[in-house]
Amino acid sequence: MTRTDEELVARSRSGDVDSFNQLIVRWERPIFALAYRVLGREEDARDVCQDTFLRAYRALPGFKGQAKFSSWLYRIALNLCRDWIRRQQRAPVSQMPEDVDPAALLAETEPAESIEDLVARRELSAIVADAMRSLSEEQRTAIILKEYHGMTFQEIADMQGCPLSTVKTRLYQGLSQLRRQLERRGQGMPQLVKRT
Amino acid sequence: MSETFECGDTGALVAYMYEECEPEIREVIATHLKRCEACSSEIDGLSWTRGRLQAWVPPMPELRFQMSVPAPEPGLPWWRAPLPAWAQAVAALLIFGVGLSVGLARRPATVPSQASSSQPAAVTIDTASQTDLSDLEQRLRAEMAQMRSTAATPVRQVSASDDDIMKKVEALVAQSEERQRREFTLRSVEMAREFETQRRIDMATVRETVGQFQGAAGTEIRQQREAIDRINNFIRVSQQAR
Numbered sequence: 001m002t003r004t005d006e007e008l009v010a011r012s013r014s015g016d017v018d019s020f021n022q023l024i025v026r027w028e029r030p031i032f033a034l035a036y037r038v039l040g041r042e043e044d045a046r047d048v049c050q051d052t053f054l055r056a057y058r059a060l061p062g063f064k065g066q067a068k069f070s071s072w073l074y075r076i077a078l079n080l081c082r083d084w085i086r087r088q089q090r091a092p093v094s095q096m097p098e099d100v101d102p103a104a105l106l107a108e109t110e111p112a113e114s115i116e117d118l119v120a121r122r123e124l125s126a127i128v129a130d131a132m133r134s135l136s137e138e139q140r141t142a143i144i145l146k147e148y149h150g151m152t153f154q155e156i157a158d159m160q161g162c163p164l165s166t167v168k169t170r171l172y173q174g175l176s177q178l179r180r181q182l183e184r185r186g187q188g189m190p191q192l193v194k195r196t
Numbered sequence: 197m198s199e200t201f202e203c204g205d206t207g208a209l210v211a212y213m214y215e216e217c218e219p220e221i222r223e224v225i226a227t228h229l230k231r232c233e234a235c236s237s238e239i240d241g242l243s244w245t246r247g248r249l250q251a252w253v254p255p256m257p258e259l260r261f262q263m264s265v266p267a268p269e270p271g272l273p274w275w276r277a278p279l280p281a282w283a284q285a286v287a288a289l290l291i292f293g294v295g296l297s298v299g300l301a302r303r304p305a306t307v308p309s310q311a312s313s314s315q316p317a318a319v320t321i322d323t324a325s326q327t328d329l330s331d332l333e334q335r336l337r338a339e340m341a342q343m344r345s346t347a348a349t350p351v352r353q354v355s356a357s358d359d360d361i362m363k364k365v366e367a368l369v370a371q372s373e374e375r376q377r378r379e380f381t382l383r384s385v386e387m388a389r390e391f392e393t394q395r396r397i398d399m400a401t402v403r404e405t406v407g408q409f410q411g412a413a414g415t416e417i418r419q420q421r422e423a424i425d426r427i428n429n430f431i432r433v434s435q436q437a438r
Contacts, residue, residue: 020263028259036254045254050261057263119400122393124251132252146214147249153216168207171214172242179245189244 005069013060020060024053027070030149031077037144038081040129048084052077067158074149075159078141131181139174142167201225203232213242 003011003022011019031052036045055076056063063072132140138160145151145159157164183189201208201224211217212225229236279287 017263024261024263028261029256032257032259033254037252042255042257046257046259049259053261053263116400119397122397124248125253128248128252143249147246153211153214165207168210172206172210175210175242175245178249179241182245182248187248189241 006065009060009063009065009069012057013063020057023069027073028053030070031073033148034074034077034144035081037129037132037148038078038141039084040133044084044088048077048080051080055080071151071155071159074145074151078159082137127182127185127187131178131185134181135174135177138162139170139177142170143174143178146171201228203228203235206238209235209239210242213239213246 003019005023005026008019008023012023028049032045032049035048035052036042039045039048052073056073059076063069067075132143135143142156142160145156146153151159153164153167156167160167160170179189201221208217208221208225212222215222217225229239
């Protein structure tokens, strides 16, 4: 029997750790994907994802169910991403250790993917990721929440703490700029077919 | 939302595209798009951009996070269970009160008789102080002599404990360096992988470009040959005509 998030939250609040683990299984992928798209690094996204559930578990007694559990979780993850970005901006640049041979290490971790697939996948993904980086944090987050997490305008407005009209403006301006950036990177829109 | 739509209202167009507007206004916008080239192309551009976004797929690592909480201790018997804060405060007050009342009960009740016996008491205090002072002097002298005789020993002990501390600090520093080195190694592997992937992409692009160039050159040569053939034919025909 599949329990709803609300039921699992109620059980978790009364000390049932297994119920919280079910919530983790249900939400770890979306939270990881959100963190990955915001941060751009798998390791960082993994850490943020883990931290999100840890914080959520600790804060569970204070969660009264005013918002959806998923929205609450997304909010925690976004706050952690924001902290992470700030910390990374302050982190110093390290030096390569003398006795490390990157070529030897690389040989051990050679990817097994075919070159054609690798090129196609990486090229598209890298172009979109790169173009997304040119947007402001608010525009990027609004697009990520809308496109990849299917949130409504109202949910995004609640999460970003802004009016609904601002969310629409961020989406419109973000998508428009994204289109320009993609065109600049040789990914122009093909000739349009006229509407009938 | 009002049921009117103004041409170029980007907020309404975004709501239409994401299917988050009222059905009435949706119909109005749909009708408008059929005759407005600008709004129609705006919607097409936004939709195309949304399509491109789907190419950005995150990796799918095995996460499998699990929350594990240590099992709670079995319930303690009532005589071993900790008292609540209020009970502890009451107990403290009770002990203080009992102590205060015992102290008051043992206090001498004849205060006025102190005036008549004040002189002998002062003598007693003086005598006791002198005895105490001489005892203290002797004790101090003995301790100083002992310290002089064993002056080197504590220094050796201190230095021995310093060595221990230094060893511990060195071990901690070594551990920290090792950890940093490991982290850095991981980062460098990642960077090297990125570099290699980029190199492969560049090579593939170069190969593709060279292929296109070769194709273009081949077409040009073929066209030139055809032109030469045409000229030769023309010359041959004109010579035959003469």
